[in-house]
Amino acid sequence: MSPANTKNLYANGQEPARYGFGTLAIHAGAEPDPHTGAVIPPLSLSTTFKQRAVGDFVYEYSRSDNPNRAHLETAIAALEHAKHGFAFASGSATTATVLNTLQPGSHVISVNDVYGGTHRYLNKVAGSLGVETTFVDLADAENLRDAVRENTKMVWIETPTNPTLRLVDIVAVSAIAHEAGLYVVVDNTFLSPYFQNPLDLGADLVVHSATKYINGHSDVVMGVAATNDDALASKIRFLQNAIGAVPSPFDCYQAHRGIKTLHLRMRQHAENAQRVAEFLEQSPYVDSVVYPGLQSHPQHELAKRQMRGFGGMLSFRIKGDTNTADRFLQRTALITLAESLGGVESLAELPARMTHAGLSPEERNELGITDNLIRLSVGVEDGDDLLADIAQALASAVADN
Numbered sequence: 001m002s003p004a005n006t007k008n009l010y011a012n013g014q015e016p017a018r019y020g021f022g023t024l025a026i027h028a029g030a031e032p033d034p035h036t037g038a039v040i041p042p043l044s045l046s047t048t049f050k051q052r053a054v055g056d057f058v059y060e061y062s063r064s065d066n067p068n069r070a071h072l073e074t075a076i077a078a079l080e081h082a083k084h085g086f087a088f089a090s091g092s093a094t095t096a097t098v099l100n101t102l103q104p105g106s107h108v109i110s111v112n113d114v115y116g117g118t119h120r121y122l123n124k125v126a127g128s129l130g131v132e133t134t135f136v137d138l139a140d141a142e143n144l145r146d147a148v149r150e151n152t153k154m155v156w157i158e159t160p161t162n163p164t165l166r167l168v169d170i171v172a173v174s175a176i177a178h179e180a181g182l183y184v185v186v187d188n189t190f191l192s193p194y195f196q197n198p199l200d201l202g203a204d205l206v207v208h209s210a211t212k213y214i215n216g217h218s219d220v221v222m223g224v225a226a227t228n229d230d231a232l233a234s235k236i237r238f239l240q241n242a243i244g245a246v247p248s249p250f251d252c253y254q255a256h257r258g259i260k261t262l263h264l265r266m267r268q269h270a271e272n273a274q275r276v277a278e279f280l281e282q283s284p285y286v287d288s289v290v291y292p293g294l295q296s297h298p299q300h301e302l303a304k305r306q307m308r309g310f311g312g313m314l315s316f317r318i319k320g321d322t323n324t325a326d327r328f329l330q331r332t333a334l335i336t337l338a339e340s341l342g343g344v345e346s347l348a349e350l351p352a353r354m355t356h357a358g359l360s361p362e363e364r365n366e367l368g369i370t371d372n373l374i375r376l377s378v379g380v381e382d383g384d385d386l387l388a389d390i391a392q393a394l395a396s397a398v399a400d401n
């Protein structure tokens, strides 16, 4: 389970990384500046670069490539054990660019409880590119076989999913997908590369909303992708420039700074989340808790096999209804009622009326997103303080039922 065991997970016969995760997080793409010796490479805001002779340059134009983005992309590739890394203006821009690699007439299979914005893109935007999607429950990877068509090109999965933390077996899905010649894309946002490296488990491309754990400080919107497939990489590199949904150098600088503490943050997120999950599970004010690190999670064994830690996200059903949940969310003193996740500060939200309000009541019901389901992004504050805050808000919210 420890990151020291990373090497055991190299399923694709690649060379193991020479350094451990923390060393790579701090040093990959972070060489001191060769001109000034600055230990931290400077922020380069220039949109254009002087050419020594026509066509003789390191960087040409900032949308195509620039120093801060290149440094960040190197770090992302290192942490995801990939040859190629890419940064985009948001996680959603990453999704859009990746789906643009498909030809019109292509078919995509997506896990059914995919991130809402990905569902919206596949359902409402990709159609105009001539790309059709089928949403499939992949709790059993075998379900993939029946959904494959002659024109299927890509499988899109997320694990754990949001907000009910279902897992998809990446090894099993990749094996079936590769038999059929499909690309496997994994949205790894919820765990970050610290706890899961999908490429080592057989996936072809890994994507993240770097807005979440990778930047980790709730002050940058960004997306990243990484792959070992040269052909796919060259298509994505072309589209990154051609579509131009790229992040600013400043945001790249910030996200790269965030990465340097990713290992420290993720350990604390997971330690706090485990404590909060165990506390909630024994609380008389709680009906149920969903966290992959609990024995009660239906896929706990898969979690132990596939992940190197259980992450910082959990959901629970408070005893009561949507009003009880709303009272809880208003009465926490430390935990902030807000969307998004993955920052150092703890956040809580009500999926049924916030992040997942766009789904129909039937769809929410099918996914287990009940009106009393509260999602917590457990931050890296002192665990005792988080438990005390949750205890007082629970007691107070349920007392008024």
Ligand SMILES: *Cc1c(COP(=O)(O)O)cnc(C)c1O
Pocket: 090, 091, 092, 093, 115, 117, 118, 158, 162, 187, 189, 190, 208, 209, 210, 211, 212, 221, 222, 223
């Ligand atoms: C937030 C999120 C996205 C979208 O990323 P943005 O940076 O908000 O565009 C995609 N996938 C998951 C799992 C997310 O949590």
